[in-house]
Amino acid sequence: MQLTGKRIQLSPLDHSDKDLFIELSMSAQMMEHVYTPCxxxxxxxxxxxxxxxxxETSDSWFTLGITELATAEKLGSIGVKIVNHEAKIGEVGFMMKPSAQGQGFASEALSLLKEYAFAELKLNKLTAICSVNNLGSYKLLEKLGFAREGCLRQNTLINNELVDDYLYGLCL
Incomplete structure (x- = not known):
């Protein structure tokens, strides 16, 4: 399964995504608003x-690597996890390497994933959770129609500090 946009392609994680995934997961800069670096x-x-x-019956994340079509460069990953199968609710999450941020790649990736989640997975709602300090992520969510549904106080432990998160939702 692959999802292809104008500038990127999303495909299930494979060995070619491993090095970047590990690098981003270990990066203090990348994990600043996500979780303690691995x-x-x-x-x-x-x-x-x-x-x-x-x-579609899995309880785990369906994670896709993001590849730039023009260069075949790996840019990051994006995924969906069905958190409530009965109500058909999925949570989305994404990570882009710093050099790919601010260029519209994450927006294109999230647009492709939204379309897949609603059209193919038949989900009714997508949610996302991000740190109140993660301006880039929550601005992207808002740009793509996600509504801020609340603030989860002291919700995530990052580097031994509890941080607040915004909860976003997008209904079909």
């Missing part, structure tokens, strides 16, 4: 978990 072994284990075969 050790190499933790990042490797996370990659293995997210690269497992997935189907």
């Amino acid at each position: 050790t190499y072994d933790e990042a490797k284990a996370a990659f293995v978990a997210k690269a497992q075969p997935w189907n």
Whole structure:
């Protein structure tokens, strides 16, 4: 399964995505608003978990690598996890390497994933959680129609500090 846009392609994680996934998961800069940076072994284990075969009844993340079409460069990853199968609600998450941020790649990737989630997975709602300090992520969510539904106080532990998160939702 692949999703192709104007400048990028999304495809299930494979070995070609491993190095960038591990690098981003271990990066203090990248994880500043996400979670405490992983050790190499933790990042490797996370990659293995997210690269497992997935189907619509899975309780795990369906993670896709983001590749620029013109250069075949790996840019990051994006995924959806069905958090409530009965109500058909999925959570989305994404990570873009710093050099790819601010160029519209994440917007294109999230647009492709939204379309897939609603049209193919038949989800009724998508949610996203991001740190109140992660301006880039929440501005992207808002740009693509997600509504801020609340603030989760002291919701995520990052580097031994509890941080507040915004909760976003987008209904079909």
